Amino acid sequence: MAYAEKRGGLWRARWRGPDGTLESEPGFQTEKAALKYGRDQEAAIRARRYVDPRGGRMTVTEWVNIWFPALDLEPSTLDSYRYLLEVFVLPEFGDSTLMSLTNEGIAKWEMKLVKSGYSKKTASNARGALSTTLGDAVPRYIPLNPAAKSKGKGRKGSSRIERIEKESKVWASPLQTLLIAERAAIISGLDATFIADITIQYTGCRWSEMLALPPELIHDDAIDVHWKLYELNGRFYRGRPKDGSMRTVATPPFLNGLLSHHLSSKVPLKCSCVPQLDDKDGISWCTGDAYTFLTAEGRHYRRSNFSERVFRPAADGWYPRRSDKRDRMPVLVDYRHPWPGKPLPPWPAVEAGQEYVAPQGRGRPRVTEDSRLASWLPVLPGLTPHGQRHGYQTWLDEDGIPYVAQSQQMGHEVPGMRGVYSHVTDRMLNEVRDALQQRWLAALKMRATLSPTSAVPSLNAALLTHSAPM
Known part of the structure; x- marks a missing residue:
């Protein structure tokens, strides 16, 4: 007392x-x-x-050493926190006491990161890591979180721009999806790439969920999304989907056919991962399991490599810039080959006002009178695999699919009493399948107006079947 x-x-x-x-x-x-x-x-x-009267005298480093070991998160999330704290937060605030931190000082540090060459996203992520760290010190050691951003503060224009950009998230139409998936397969040289990209768009699954899909969870009219494949420091381990969103996703007939054909073809279905003798970190690394989508060598797709070398050129029509030594380049194709042409080694773009000289040397295509060269036009610049998930949700909205069925397909929880009393019926799921099937057929019809055939085997077969007389 x-x-x-x-x-x-x-x-x-x-x-x-x-x-x-x-x-x-x-x-x-x-x-x-x-x-x-x-x-x-x-x-x-x-x-x-x-609020502990002595807790505020603890340094940020001392608090991080108490806070971080107690976290129970995915290894990839812990690795992200560790990087942000060690590279950005602790060098700046490690010796500062918790009570000495101010919102103004942290805001100046965030702006300093941007001025020193880091992107706004990186600076914001660093501040977010600090805010999360200090948030768990409230109220035991400090009364308020000095790293938290106050609502209604800052430039009004910036917040409006951020909101508008978020609302205008790039998403694809069925035809754009088809064209991008076709190009991606041409660049990678794998028919499986086409099927994988179509699977993401027509199921709404996340990129990591597509990577983790095992053959035994593919059914005649649905797939079970029960796993997610995490990539960490060049290796992979399997875990449950984000927020525990395990679900069964209804799939349209055409996709069922593509997946069935893929599984029956002679593609690798077991990854080449092998156990490491020094695995003592407690992480259940992949050691060679069965997966539906792998590279020709039986390896897992890597997000950054796939984005830079396959998906960005397919969507943008340009290879992204890699460094100061290699600027972005248009995708060059030889259209003597079936649509959409055979990709050639990239050439630098023509600079305005300068005479263009085609590069020569080993690996460069020889330009002859028979050459038929063209550059791909952009299909949908800025689209990402996650943007395809946004498009899937938008398609379901346009097709009038009940909200409860949409939520099950996406892996979202229905909030409040609506989630208690609403239920998904077989009729709703069949409506999903029918709507997606009609979108696919409409996209095929529009794609056939560009060329009746394709260099991608799965798409070529679909085009021929679609154009065959009934």
């Missing part, structure tokens, strides 16, 4: 902290004021709002 004691001409408040330590606060003019302060601290302890 709190009490007050006389100390010279003033009074001191005494109370027991959460761990039983006898705490004190001097400097009160009256016994009543000291006693009230002590009782207020006891009330704060009961309400879990108590």
Whole structure:
């Protein structure tokens, strides 16, 4: 129980902290004021709002060393936190006490990161890691989180631009999806790439969920999305989907046919991962399991490599810039070959006002009178595999699919009482299948107007079947 004691001409408040330590606060003019302060601290302890009077003197490094080992997160998430803390946060604030941190000082640090050459996203992620770290120190050690961004603060224009950009997330139409998947397969040289990209678009699954799809979870009219393949430091391990969103996704007839044909073809279905002798980190690394989508060598697709070398050129029509030594280049194709042409080694783009000289040397295509060269036009610049998931949700909205069925397909929880009393029926799932099937057929019809055939075997077969007389 709190009490007050006389100390010279003033009074001191005494109370027991959460761990039983006898705490004190001097400097009160009256016994009543000291006693009230002590009782207020006891009330704060009961309400879990108590601030340790000594906790604020702890340094950020000391708190991180307490906080980080207690986290129970995916290894990839822990690795991201570790990187942001070690590279950005601790070099700047490691020796600072928790109580000395201010919102203004942290905001200046974030802007300094941008001025020093880091992207705004990187700076924001670094501040987010600091905010998450300090958030768990409230209220035990500090009363408020100085790294949290206050709502309604900052440039109004910036927040409006961010909101508009988020609302205008790039998503693809069925024809754009088809064209990008076709190009991706041409660049990679794998029919499986076409089927994998179509699977993402027509199931709404995440990139990592597509990578983790095992053959045994593919059914006649649905797939079970039960796993996600995490990529960490060049290796892979399997875990449950984001937020535990395990689900069964209804699939349209055409996709069932593509997947069935893929599984029956002579493609590798077991990855080439092997156990490592020094695996002592407690992570269940992939050691050679069955997966539906692998490279020709039986390896897992790597997100960054696939994006840079396959998906970005397919969607943008340009190979992205790699370094100061290699600027972005248009995708050059020889259209003597079946649509959409055979990709050739990239050439630099023509610079305005300068005479263009074609590069020569080993690996460069020889330009002859018979050459038929062209550059791919952009299909949908900025599209990402996750943007395809946005497009899937939009398609379901346009097709009038009930919200509860949409949520099951996407792996989202239906909030409130609606989630308790609403249920997905077979009729709803059949409506999903029918709507997606019609979108595929419409895309095939439009694609056939460009060329009746394709260099991608699966698409070529679909075009021929679609154009065959009934």
